[in-house]
Amino acid sequence: MKIRTFITFVCLLFLMPVWAQLNVDMESEPAKAADNQHCFNCHANQIYSFENEVSGMTERKAMNPNFIFQPDVFYQGVHRHFACTDCHSPDYENFPHQAELRLEPMYSCIDCHGGDEAFASYHFEAIEEEFGKSVHASRHSENFNCWMCHDPHSYKAMTRSNFKISEIVTYHNQMCSNCHDNPVNFQRISDSTKKPLEQIHEFLPNFKLHFSAVRCIECHTPAEDTLWVSHNVLEKEFAVKKCTECHSANTMLMSSLYKYQNLEARKNRGTLNAVFLNESYVIGANRNIYLNIISLVLFGLTVAGILIHIFFRIKKH
Numbered sequence: 001m002k003i004r005t006f007i008t009f010v011c012l013l014f015l016m017p018v019w020a021q022l023n024v025d026m027e028s029e030p031a032k033a034a035d036n037q038h039c040f041n042c043h044a045n046q047i048y049s050f051e052n053e054v055s056g057m058t059e060r061k062a063m064n065p066n067f068i069f070q071p072d073v074f075y076q077g078v079h080r081h082f083a084c085t086d087c088h089s090p091d092y093e094n095f096p097h098q099a100e101l102r103l104e105p106m107y108s109c110i111d112c113h114g115g116d117e118a119f120a121s122y123h124f125e126a127i128e129e130e131f132g133k134s135v136h137a138s139r140h141s142e143n144f145n146c147w148m149c150h151d152p153h154s155y156k157a158m159t160r161s162n163f164k165i166s167e168i169v170t171y172h173n174q175m176c177s178n179c180h181d182n183p184v185n186f187q188r189i190s191d192s193t194k195k196p197l198e199q200i201h202e203f204l205p206n207f208k209l210h211f212s213a214v215r216c217i218e219c220h221t222p223a224e225d226t227l228w229v230s231h232n233v234l235e236k237e238f239a240v241k242k243c244t245e246c247h248s249a250n251t252m253l254m255s256s257l258y259k260y261q262n263l264e265a266r267k268n269r270g271t272l273n274a275v276f277l278n279e280s281y282v283i284g285a286n287r288n289i290y291l292n293i294i295s296l297v298l299f300g301l302t303v304a305g306i307l308i309h310i311f312f313r314i315k316k317h
């Protein structure tokens with residue numbers, strides 16, 4: 001290898017993990033926690049109370065369960081430094097909330113993230129375009145927006161942090177099954193009803209294990225190089241059904257699900273073994289790794305043997 005190529009290569013190794021880091025400060029105290037306390041007094045509890053100005057009494061009432069959010073979950077999300085009123089009207093400070101507030105238009109991701117250099121590595125515009133091609137957008141237009149999967153009060157960018165593959169899979173899949181396996185949420189979008197996911201995916205042996213080891217998007221979106229998370233969910237006819245797509249040496253998971261860990265492994269300047277050793281890995285993909293190592297060692301020993309042999313033959317003469 002030429003020295004310049006080598007230096008570039010080493011530099012790249014150091015840059016690699018930078019792509020995979022969050023910019024948000026996840027360590028310090030949430031910036032607006034004090035402001036939000038007022039909202040959480042009601043919106044974190046099953047029962048809220050307020051002064052009824054007409055009767056002059058303090059009333060206790062049950063909160064709509066869909067309007068209850070846990071502060072610790074909110075403060076683990078990417079928008080943890082936000083005040084509720086950064087996204088919602090400041091008029092929500094008053095209770096009873098005015099009826100018209102329900103009609104206020106909500107921001108979309110692009111309103112804040114579009115064209116912003118700080119978030120360029122996320123490719124928001126490309127994601128929006130991909131999403132626009134997906135069944136979710138083409139069948140359901142405006143009703144189906146980014147917030148349907150990205151809960152505004154809890155979204156975490158899992159693939160940008162040091163989560164284990166199993167944690168990433170669980171979190172991502174919940175974003176889909178929260179709706180596809182929850183009739184109430186599903187009917188926010190569609191009048192149709194669907195069979196449970198377990199029944200739809202009967203063709204997979206050990207459904208539970210598969211759904212805890214691979215993401216829905218592995219099978220339901222086309223392979224994608226530039227984006228970390230493909231958003232183009234295709235019609236069911238195009239879903240991956242062939243077992244060998246994953247259960248083979250050149251498993252497609254290497255360029256999707258396992259790529260985060262691949263980068264991690266390169267950061268540590270180790271090899272993919274980091275993934276092999278730390279995590280359950282798809283059967284078929286790693287079948288030969290140890291055999292490969294042993295055969296390499298044997299090959300090395302043979303070469304060494306021949307060299308020593310030649311050395312002594314030359315020396316003798």
Ligand code: HEC
Nearest residue numbers: 021022023024025078081086107108109112146147150157
């Ligand atoms: C009201 C404006 C606003 C909206 C709407 C919004 N964001 Fe953000 N988002 C921000 C700001 C500002 C930050 C940086 C926060 C910080 O640094 O504390 C951020 C941070 C993020 C991050 C973390 C970036 C990083 O590298 O740390 C992600 C991921 C993200 N937003 C995704 C989304 C998605 C997906 C949506 C839509 C579902 C969305 N945002 C909607 C303003 C917004």
Ligand code: HEC
Nearest residue numbers: 038039042048049050064067084085088092093095097102
């Ligand atoms: C005294 C209790 C109380 C406080 C404080 C409170 N809320 Fe609410 N909020 C409610 C109740 C109850 C509802 C259910 C709908 C209603 O009664 O208007 C609600 C509904 C909402 C809704 C949904 C409206 C809809 O129907 O789509 C939003 C958004 C909201 N609150 C935001 C906030 C924000 C932001 C704050 C803090 C600035 C806040 N609330 C403070 C009690 C409260």
Ligand code: HEC
Nearest residue numbers: 036039040043066067074079082083084087088106147152
């Ligand atoms: C990043 C922007 C953002 C922040 C910050 C935010 N919200 Fe929201 N909130 C939204 C959006 C967007 C919706 C509509 C989501 C939908 O239609 O499913 C929403 C919906 C709601 C609802 C109605 C829920 C429903 O199911 O219709 C309530 C209540 C609410 N927010 C309260 C709060 C409270 C309390 C806080 C602060 C702790 C807060 N929000 C912070 C964006 C935000």
Ligand code: HEC
Nearest residue numbers: 109122127128131145146149156157158159172175228229
């Ligand atoms: C059908 C569900 C779904 C919809 C709709 C959706 N997303 Fe996502 N999105 C996901 C999942 C799952 C992830 C992976 C979560 C993670 O680890 O960040 C993700 C991740 C992201 C990320 C982080 C990617 C990265 O490189 O780390 C961004 C940015 C994003 N989505 C933007 C959007 C925008 C913008 C829209 C609307 C145009 C949208 N999403 C709509 C499911 C969805």
Ligand code: HEC
Nearest residue numbers: 135139148149175176179189190216217220233234235236
């Ligand atoms: C808020 C609800 C919701 C969420 C979240 C959601 N979907 Fe959907 N999905 C729908 C609806 C509604 C349809 C269209 C059903 C119809 O009208 O035929 C659909 C359609 C689909 C289809 C096409 C089925 C067909 O008939 O061809 C697939 C595949 C799919 N979703 C997968 C996913 C995946 C993967 C995720 C997570 C990344 C996800 N969905 C998240 C509601 C949702």
Ligand code: HEC
Nearest residue numbers: 173176177180197200201211214215216219236239240241
């Ligand atoms: C191993 C690949 C694979 C995984 C993982 C997978 N699916 Fe599927 N899915 C398929 C195939 C293949 C079909 C088509 C089945 C058929 O038509 O018989 C399908 C069908 C569907 C349908 C269409 C249902 C219908 O008949 O209308 C939905 C919705 C769906 N999947 C959602 C999901 C969700 C949500 C997840 C994650 C929780 C997921 N899938 C994970 C391969 C997969």
Ligand code: HEC
Nearest residue numbers: 203204205206213214218241242243245246280281282283
């Ligand atoms: C999207 C990738 C993917 C596809 C497609 C796929 N699998 Fe898997 N499969 C996995 C992963 C990942 C595991 C979990 C490996 C582990 O944790 O040991 C797994 C595990 C298994 C297991 C082990 C179950 C056990 O009890 O230990 C069997 C058997 C299996 N798959 C068979 C199949 C068959 C048959 C098909 C085709 C119908 C198929 N798989 C399609 C990714 C896939």
